[in-house]
Amino acid sequence: MSAADSGPVARAGVIGWPVDHSLSPVMHRHWLSVHGIDGRYDRIPVPPDALPAAFDRVRTGELRGFNVTLPHKLAAPALVDIVSDRARRAGSVNTVVRRSDGSLEGDSTDGYGFLESVREIRPDYRPAARPVCLLGAGGAARSIAAVLLDAGCPEVRIVNRSPDRAAALHDHLGDGIRLHDLDAATVAAAGCGLLVNTTSLGMKGQPPMDPALQGALLAPADDTVLVADIVYTPLATALLQAAAARGLATVDGLGMLLHQGRPGFAAWFGVAPAVTAALRQAMLDHLRAG
Template identity: 60%
Template sequence: MTGFDTEDDIIPRAGVIGWPVDHSRSPKLHGFWLQQHGLSGRYDKLPVPPEDLAAFMADLPKEPGFRGINVTIPHKVAALPYLAQVDPVAQRIGAVNTITVQPDGSLHGSNTDAFGFLESLKADAPGGWSPAAGPAAVLGAGGAARAIIVALLDAGTPEIRLLNRSRDKADALAAEFGSRIAPADWEARAEALGGAGLLVNTTSLGMAGQPPLDLALDDLPATALVNDIVYSPLETDLLARARARGNPVVDGLGMLLHQGRPGFEAWFGVAPAVTPELRAAVLA
């Protein structure tokens, strides 16, 4: 099984691979843009178990009309060996989420999560956000955290306080990304919020069906922007508590929407926009 079918091969096609992939909202996102711009094209969910990834990647350039794919768990790192080119940001993050089939049939990989994160802050933060606002406190040390660390470093954030339930993972990221990363013990997470200009939760804590995020916000400045990359629920307990104490907040949906823009433009030839109508369609 490769995840492909032969129906409508000649129209431009893209999709999202993962295992599982049923939960993905990417088809709603790209489907909205296709309809909005009156484009002939398809975007499908493509369930690919890990043991089929090699065959899928080998077949991808041979499929008529296929322009590229988004990549989600568990393939973001596993897809790297099958790519002829990987852009510098994706190399630093160590994962890809967007693959484009080049005219010569080779595969180009990129990671638009860092772009999507920063664009969501620019677009959705009440009053805007500037790295000059002060240190960022980042919860988690997984793949999403890696993308956000790269985004914050490139934006000029002076210090990133990295808090993870396993301290060794935070230490490893500090060794990899340099002196602006300041790892701290998970038990000290509340104190690490003092003087921060930004708080980002990249963990699954607080997501529907997951344990809650236990984090006191007493030391967080009231001016600090709070972002939770979880978008199910759209307003997590962290965002609700931050909003109640007066902090500006940004939910996790914007990162998903904005990260899709570069791939859609590469595959379908139109630069799409993130609008309130798009948010409503993806949430529906």
């Protein structure tokens, strides 16, 4: 993706409804400061009935683009001119960029961000080596499953309460997906090299993960299994604590958030940013303060 010149102050942001909770401005403003860029990145509240008008602000060059968060990710593909391959696979768009010809490109960087966060902890991780087990079948699961399958993962096993949602994920992504009920969690996790919670279970303000389910998922894990959770409030979820207590390597949800922001920043502001210890600390400080 490439961004067009839109004046002396490059502007981007994140749209959602509500959007006050988004941590994206903390991340992007950190990068703007580090790289000395005269730019802005703001939260932009956009109700669903105003969504087309928000995209028009990018078409006119007022904004170079924006991130898209709930509830707009599924509606966004219909409002751009070009949908990237990975956004088509994910079935959603979380990053919009105005190209040099004025057209809008929609991308999905969530799966990319997840895989990069895993490789940050384990640089030699190879998706093709072993199956992966995902808890959940929502939008995050679809993005993560798509990027893993495209990277050669032989099988993504979905453990989910809702058979309809799991079936929809299978229909969209194809034969690399295997579906399992909650009571078959141990069977699904057996032989997997990566176990991921893609649900909001364990998040602050949400129901905790059932300890029995957590135990079933971890039961077959050997000491090479990597356990990840996309939740980052709290950073150390009960699942990650239980995995760490068994000596397993873990990946928290903050890394996914940080890495998914890199492609958009590069497109809007012309600099490829890095995920550093200083950035992670800035995000943690904001979380603790909030």
